[in-house]
Amino acid sequence: MGLFTVTQARAELARLRPVLDELVVMRADAAELAAAMAPGGTPTPLGGLPEWKAAAARLDELMSEVQRTGADLKSLAPLLVDFPSDLDGVPVLLCWLEGEVELGWYHRVDLGFAGRRRLP
Structure with missing residues (x-):
């Protein structure tokens, strides 16, 4: 796949929101089903092994x-989604973190999440 512009990445994120939700x-x-199946786990109304397998498959x-x-x-x-991009000739990842309302951050590819900055 190619690079995303900021506009394209924001549109793709909007399209993906139901999937991310x-x-x-x-x-x-x-997680709840796995905990319920663990030794001494508290039963859950969600079910057991078949429901856990179904949830894992859907994930x-x-x-x-x-x-x-x-x-x-x-x-x-938490959910963390990166969109490959380019800002002023520099390879970056447009970065969305669960809980954020919009795609408003990026980081250089070589710096990772620690180098995260607000989009200009």
Whole structure:
């Protein structure tokens, strides 16, 4: 996949929001089901092993859907999505973190999340 402009990345993020919202729900369901199945775990009304397997499969589908856009799902908890881009000739990743209202950050590819800055 190619590079995203800021406008393209924001549009793709908007299109992905329902997928990302479902990822958050499935992540929580899978965690609750896994905890319930652990020795001494508290039962959950969500179910057991079959429901955990279904949640894990759906998580895989949703993560693949994000990756197919050309974006990079860097983290599941919290969700962290990077969009490859270029700012003034410098390779960057436009960076969205779960809880943020919009795509408003970037970091140089070589610096990673620690080098995160607000978009100009």
